[in-house]
Amino acid sequence: GQNIDQPTEMTATEGAIVQINCTYQTSGFNGLFWYQQHAGEAPTFLSYNVLDGLEEKGRFSSFLSRSKGYSYLLLKELQMKDSASYLCAVTTSGGSYIPTFGRGTSLIVHP
Amino acid sequence: ETGVTQTPRHLVMGMTNKKSLKCEQHLGHNAMYWYKQSAKKPLELMFVYSLEERVENNSVPSRFSPECPNSSHLFLHLHTLQPEDSALYLCASSQEGQDDEKLFFGSGTQLSVL
Numbered sequence: 080g081q082n083i084d085q086p087t088e089m090t091a092t093e094g095a096i097v098q099i100n101c102t103y104q105t106s107g108f109n110g111l112f113w114y115q116q117h118a119g120e121a122p123t124f125l126s127y128n129v130l131d132g133l134e135e136k137g138r139f140s141s142f143l144s145r146s147k148g149y150s151y152l153l154l155k156e157l158q159m160k161d162s163a164s165y166l167c168a169v170t171t172s173g174g175s176y177i178p179t180f181g182r183g184t185s186l187i188v189h190p
Numbered sequence: 191e192t193g194v195t196q197t198p199r200h201l202v203m204g205m206t207n208k209k210s211l212k213c214e215q216h217l218g219h220n221a222m223y224w225y226k227q228s229a230k231k232p233l234e235l236m237f238v239y240s241l242e243e244r245v246e247n248n249s250v251p252s253r254f255s256p257e258c259p260n261s262s263h264l265f266l267h268l269h270t271l272q273p274e275d276s277a278l279y280l281c282a283s284s285q286e287g288q289d290d291e292k293l294f295f296g297s298g299t300q301l302s303v304l
Binding site for chain 2: 083087110112114119120121122123124127166168170176177178179180181182183
């Protein structure tokens with residue numbers, strides 16, 4: 080089976096930087112997704128990491144360490160609209176590549 | 191707008207009712223999914239259709255019955271549900287064979303079973 084762990088809730092201040100961690104235990108790891116979900120809306124794709132290292136995309140960056148079973152999502156210059164749930168999801172090789180999701184981290188950005 | 195449309199957005203039903211959730215994707219994808227999202231729990235995969243064939247059925251009770259008449263449409267037929275089935279039901283689509291095969295989600299149907 081797969082075990083994906085991320086914090087339930089985080090708070091941060093507008094303009095600051097926040098790091099949301101995700102750890103996973105799985106066999107046949109293939110890649111890791113991050114999705115953003117605003118309340119009442121569809122989850123939307125943020126990033127996909129397969130190789131070790133940091134991928135930067137504007138204010139958002141995602142990091143992966145395959146050997147440590149660890150990823151983080153880094154959000155810079157936080158804005159109020161970044162208040163949302165951030166979902167970590169892992170795919171494994173060996174048949175289907177359907178992602179398995181963690182519980183999500185609810186991020187609250189305050190002024 | 192993600193290119194995946196779900197109707198209805200909200201649904202309240204009694205335990206003896208029969209209802210259907212509808213999903214339509216306008217992205218030309220070849221795989222469609224049903225997920226269940228309950229408070230404080232991870233997204234739970236229910237069903238996957240690839241090229242209109244069901245390829246995954248994640249031990250879902252028979253009171254949930256999926257239907258995929260073509261690659262653009264997916265239904266979830268509901269009958270004799272239980273109050274614990276109240277949740278957000280999300281549809282998603284993807285293009286199998288791409289490097290990342292990311293999912294595109296609809297906004298979901300918020301289901302309340304009384």
